[in-house]
Amino acid sequence: MYMSNIFIIPEWFLGYDMALEVIFAAVTLLVSYYAWKIHKTTEERNIRLFSMAFLFISLSYFVQCVLNLIILRQLEDEITGFIGLQSIYHLNLFGIYFHSILFLIGLLLLTYIALKIYSLQTFVLLFLLVFSSLYFSPYKTFMLYLLSTVLLGFIVYYYIANYWKNRKATTLMVLIAMILLFVGYLHFMFAMDNPMYYVVGHALELCAYVLVLINLLIILRVGKQRRKNGKKT
Amino acid sequence: MAKKRDRLRIIYDILKAVHDKNNRIKPTHILYKSNLSHQMMEEYLAELMGKGFLVENLSGDSKTYSLTQKGFDYLAKYRMIAEFTDSFGLE
Numbered sequence: 422m423y424m425s426n427i428f429i430i431p432e433w434f435l436g437y438d439m440a441l442e443v444i445f446a447a448v449t450l451l452v453s454y455y456a457w458k459i460h461k462t463t464e465e466r467n468i469r470l471f472s473m474a475f476l477f478i479s480l481s482y483f484v485q486c487v488l489n490l491i492i493l494r495q496l497e498d499e500i501t502g503f504i505g506l507q508s509i510y511h512l513n514l515f516g517i518y519f520h521s522i523l524f525l526i527g528l529l530l531l532t533y534i535a536l537k538i539y540s541l542q543t544f545v546l547l548f549l550l551v552f553s554s555l556y557f558s559p560y561k562t563f564m565l566y567l568l569s570t571v572l573l574g575f576i577v578y579y580y581i582a583n584y585w586k587n588r589k590a591t592t593l594m595v596l597i598a599m600i601l602l603f604v605g606y607l608h609f610m611f612a613m614d615n616p617m618y619y620v621v622g623h624a625l626e627l628c629a630y631v632l633v634l635i636n637l638l639i640i641l642r643v644g645k646q647r648r649k650n651g652k653k654t
Numbered sequence: 655m656a657k658k659r660d661r662l663r664i665i666y667d668i669l670k671a672v673h674d675k676n677n678r679i680k681p682t683h684i685l686y687k688s689n690l691s692h693q694m695m696e697e698y699l700a701e702l703m704g705k706g707f708l709v710e711n712l713s714g715d716s717k718t719y720s721l722t723q724k725g726f727d728y729l730a731k732y733r734m735i736a737e738f739t740d741s742f743g744l745e
Contacts, residue, residue, distance in 0.1 A: 459734075463662065465662070534744070589740070591741035595743070639737070640738050643737045646733075
């Protein structure tokens, strides 16, 4: 059986998942925005790439949310005929692919930063490896989540090294957030067998992005304190 | 063992050295204050001028460097920048 079929989302969870995706899109967009502001001050290339990575991740959640909203509207309009269900099926499939491709590009950029080999060839190679294995796989949905999990695993390894080098609360928070995302995506891989994995995956993602948001707020508070101290002196 | 300074910290040290000398500093003072080799300092100065953080002032035989507005902005936001880049591993 091909595994490119859609997830069975628990009925009670419909709507909640969209609310969560809006939160994820907003948090990642905030990270992208502040990274871009810092890039404008420092002109550092890896900060620009980081900003772009989070912008892609934010767009991926935004797309998923919009398409889920359209699907939910169609279901509410009680288009229960075969053609209606077919279009909902395809829309859902398109939503999963579009979300995952944007998400994968974001993860590829983060992996590229973690590799610290700044050459276009490296990025092109990563891009081709990821998207060719996706294109030729008969189990596309499963492959999308498998690739995301592998890339997140590599990113987790990078953040373990980062925490080891710089042991403080903020680096630990980012590390835990990445681990939660990694475990969340492991759950998505099995969501086709049991819809509860889809819910657990979302819950783990929520915890991860709450940590990222807290981290961002701490950073912004440090910036404000610095400006206040600067005005006093 | 002392921790290796990252790029952003070195840039901060150079800009701070310029700032602390009333925004006009000779290359020899930068060399002394930034604790870099001559070659490294030259590379950093070229980069900082290229990015618009510093400007070179020539008068007769002497050469000095001054901060631009962008350089002042960098100094003002450095702690936030360092926190951001540390926590997200963007050194």
